[in-house]
Amino acid sequence: MNIAVTGLGWVTPKGIGRGRDHTSLPGGQGPIPSPTRKTAFHGPFPRFGRLDAYSKIGLTAIALALQDAHRDRWEKKRNVGLIASSFSGCLATDMDYFKTVLPDGGRLASPNLFAYTLPNSFLGEAAIRFGLTGTSFVICEEPLTGIQSLHFAIGSIAEGESDGVLAGTCDMGCPEIGPASSTPVTGSLFCLLERADQADGFSYGGIGIDREGRIRMNGGSIEDMLGLIQRCIEIATARKGS
Amino acid sequence: MKEVFIASAGALTSLGPTLDDTWEELLRGRTAIRKVERFPTDGYKASIAACIDSLTDQGARSRIRDLISRLCTAAPDIPRDSTVITASTKAGIDNLEKRRKGLAADASDMFPSSLAAVISREMGLSGPGFNISAACASATVAIAQGACLISSGAAESVFICCADIVTEFVFSGFSSLQALSASPAQPFDKKRSGLSLGEGGAYLHLVSPKRMGSRSAGPRVAIAGWGVANDAFHLTSPSPDGCGLQDAIRRAMTKASVEPGDIAGISAHGTGTIYNDLMELRAFSSVFGERVPPVYSVKGAIGHTFGAAGGIEVAIAARTLLTHTVPPTVGFRDPENGAEGVVHSHPVSIGGRYVMTTNSGFGGVNAAIILKE
Numbered sequence: 001m002n003i004a005v006t007g008l009g010w011v012t013p014k015g016i017g018r019g020r021d022h023t024s025l026p027g028g029q030g031p032i033p034s035p036t037r038k039t040a041f042h043g044p045f046p047r048f049g050r051l052d053a054y055s056k057i058g059l060t061a062i063a064l065a066l067q068d069a070h071r072d073r074w075e076k077k078r079n080v081g082l083i084a085s086s087f088s089g090c091l092a093t094d095m096d097y098f099k100t101v102l103p104d105g106g107r108l109a110s111p112n113l114f115a116y117t118l119p120n121s122f123l124g125e126a127a128i129r130f131g132l133t134g135t136s137f138v139i140c141e142e143p144l145t146g147i148q149s150l151h152f153a154i155g156s157i158a159e160g161e162s163d164g165v166l167a168g169t170c171d172m173g174c175p176e177i178g179p180a181s182s183t184p185v186t187g188s189l190f191c192l193l194e195r196a197d198q199a200d201g202f203s204y205g206g207i208g209i210d211r212e213g214r215i216r217m218n219g220g221s222i223e224d225m226l227g228l229i230q231r232c233i234e235i236a237t238a239r240k241g242s
Numbered sequence: 243m244k245e246v247f248i249a250s251a252g253a254l255t256s257l258g259p260t261l262d263d264t265w266e267e268l269l270r271g272r273t274a275i276r277k278v279e280r281f282p283t284d285g286y287k288a289s290i291a292a293c294i295d296s297l298t299d300q301g302a303r304s305r306i307r308d309l310i311s312r313l314c315t316a317a318p319d320i321p322r323d324s325t326v327i328t329a330s331t332k333a334g335i336d337n338l339e340k341r342r343k344g345l346a347a348d349a350s351d352m353f354p355s356s357l358a359a360v361i362s363r364e365m366g367l368s369g370p371g372f373n374i375s376a377a378c379a380s381a382t383v384a385i386a387q388g389a390c391l392i393s394s395g396a397a398e399s400v401f402i403c404c405a406d407i408v409t410e411f412v413f414s415g416f417s418s419l420q421a422l423s424a425s426p427a428q429p430f431d432k433k434r435s436g437l438s439l440g441e442g443g444a445y446l447h448l449v450s451p452k453r454m455g456s457r458s459a460g461p462r463v464a465i466a467g468w469g470v471a472n473d474a475f476h477l478t479s480p481s482p483d484g485c486g487l488q489d490a491i492r493r494a495m496t497k498a499s500v501e502p503g504d505i506a507g508i509s510a511h512g513t514g515t516i517y518n519d520l521m522e523l524r525a526f527s528s529v530f531g532e533r534v535p536p537v538y539s540v541k542g543a544i545g546h547t548f549g550a551a552g553g554i555e556v557a558i559a560a561r562t563l564l565t566h567t568v569p570p571t572v573g574f575r576d577p578e579n580g581a582e583g584v585v586h587s588h589p590v591s592i593g594g595r596y597v598m599t600t601n602s603g604f605g606g607v608n609a610a611i612i613l614k615e
Contacts, residue, residue, distance in 0.1 A: 077474055082472075087353065087355060088353070089353075089354065089375065091352060091353070094332075094335065094338060094352075094411070095338065097411075097415070098338055098339070098342060098411055101410065101411065101414045102342065104285060105282060105284055105285030106285040106286055106410065106413075106414040106417065106418075107285040109414040109415060109417065109418040110418065111415070111418040111419045111420075114414075114415035114416075114418055114419065115419075115477055115478050115604065117332070117411075117415065118331060118375065118377050118604055118605065119354070119375040120375050120376055120377055120604075120605045120607070121377075121477060121604065121605055123472075123605055124472070124477050124604065124605025124606045124607070125477065125605075127472040127474040127605070127606050128474050128475065128476065128477070128606065130474075131474050132472060132474060133471055133472050133473070133474050133486070133489060134470075134471070134472065135383070135386075135470040135471070135472070136376065136470075136472045136605060136606070136607055137374050137375060137376035137380075137383045137387075137470075137607070138374070138375040138376070139372050139373070139374060139375075140353065140354035140355040140372060140373040140374075140375055141355050141370075141372040141373075142353070142355045142356075142359070142370065148372055151396075152387060152390075155390055155391075155394055155396070156390075158394075159390065159394065161470075161493070177338075177349050177352060209396075213396065
């Protein structure tokens with residue numbers, strides 16, 4: 001089965017962007033920009049303000065990737081999965097939550113914050129917001145490359161389990177706890193993979209797994225999620241120039 | 243698609259240090275849910291959980307390291323090229339508590355990926371592995387993904403290890419959500435009032451037919467099907483109609499090429515909360531119609547072991563399949579509507595070659611596994 005990359009979105013230190021806009025490039029180290037509701041969502045979304053920072057960057061990158069693929073609007077729920085990789089997960093949120101447990105013997109523990117003390121909570125928010133009913137889980141890995149999430153995403157589509165999968169990485173780091181991960185990029189990076197025969201006209205190119213188990217896109221080897229997104233942008237830029 | 247066999251399985255729960263112990267105590271209808279001594283519970287809605295008293299957190303280590311270490315010790319030799327997948331929701335989050343109290347605490351234990359690295363080291367495996375986090379369906383999803391790796395030919399051997407521990411962090415959270423029951427959980431009972439937390443872990447060694455070879459002359463258990471689906475409804479509450487669970491079950495049955503009538507028993511998530519149990523009964527009724535097979539939950543006995551639940555329950559379900567016996571649902575007395583004649587407070591004999599396990603979790607995750615003898 002042919003699988004295509006049809007949408008890209010990111011929230012990284014270099015900036016917030018989506019594939020076909022070319023207004024910013026992904027990557028970099030340092031502070032991660034804080035997306036607001038208006039960054040990626042049109043219309044009311046009162047819950048956005050209650051999300052923890054980790055969920056905000058993850059959900060925003062997913063929304064941008066769906067917009068890039070023109071898949072953000074929906075009427076019927078869709079068999080699209082969500083698979084993300086992370087190293088620190090929601091540890092920063094864990095610390096914020098536990099601060100609410102300490103006073104008064106836990107009587108003031110915050111149920112709202114507790115709901116976001118799972119690395120996969122933001123995937124649940126994305127599923128609700130965009131009507132996505134496929135598989136959804138987070139892979140906690142070190143080093144954080146996102147390659148595992150791409151492997152499982154491609155496998156899920158190839159096995160016929162999903163029509164599409166949003167695969168990516170999401171990591172805020174947690175300097176208060178450490179240790180430092182050998183994470184190539186912080187922030188969130190997501191791409192939408194779809195069955196090529198169901199893609200809506202536009203595609204950055206085909207993606208698959210070769211016999212040695214390596215991820216390949218348009219013939220080139222992909223080593224991590226950032227590399228995949230950069231490769232897609234190169235392809236789109238070259239097409240514009242030709 | 244290659245078949246996926248369970249070459250070996252083990253569990254360590256509050257009912258006992260081995261899967262045999264847990265199984266025997268389950269059949270006797272025992273519960274391990276009792277007063278929590280590990281931290282003060284005065285400020286919470288409940289004061290009980292199913293803890294493994296002998297777990298230690300010596301020095302800077304988290305209790306989960308002791309749990310993982312015991313599971314690794316109990317497991318048989320695993321081929322060096324095995325892929326390690328762990329399943330845990332909060333890993334060694336007790337070390338965050340220790341840090342807040344000014345005690346020595348190894349920070350790496352708080353990162354879920356560290357569990358796979360520890361196992362890989364302890365068992366002499368070649369790859370670092372990774373952790374799968376899907377809330378209370380983490381282990382179920384990990385087993386599904388491990389089975390997928392083998393069935394697609396991407397791996398020959400996958401070692402799944404799931405573990406979660408009772409901490410004040412998690413206890414306070416479920417208390418704040420008003421989800422804890424003051425008395426031991428009563429899954430599918432009309433008077434149920436919430437869940438009881440528990441701790442424990444399990445390992446499952448999944449292999450391809452080639453690796454299974456002539457490993458065992460006795461009955462074999464295969465993972466025949468799996469399905470994972472999101473209900474896209476609410477972050478912490480299941481969809482009342484159980485649409486996500488129905489979807490997961492149907493996907494698993496399609497993968498296993500079975501009909502509803504082939505399923506002889508169901509190990510349900512059965513947390514004992516009002517909404518979860520009702521949702522499950524509705525989903526089972528929608529899929530199985532008038533002929534819902536015997537359903538049981540182990541959470542009235544060993545508590546809700548969150549991320550580890552699916553792994554422990556698959557290990558127990560393999561016993562259900564091999565012994566043709568559905569264990570009693572401890573704490574169940576007065577059936578909820580739809581549970582009459584389906585859930586039992588005593589062991590029930592079953593026929594058939596297939597049993598199913600199901601789990602659901604925060605974030606709308608639902609997962610089902612079908613085992614075949």
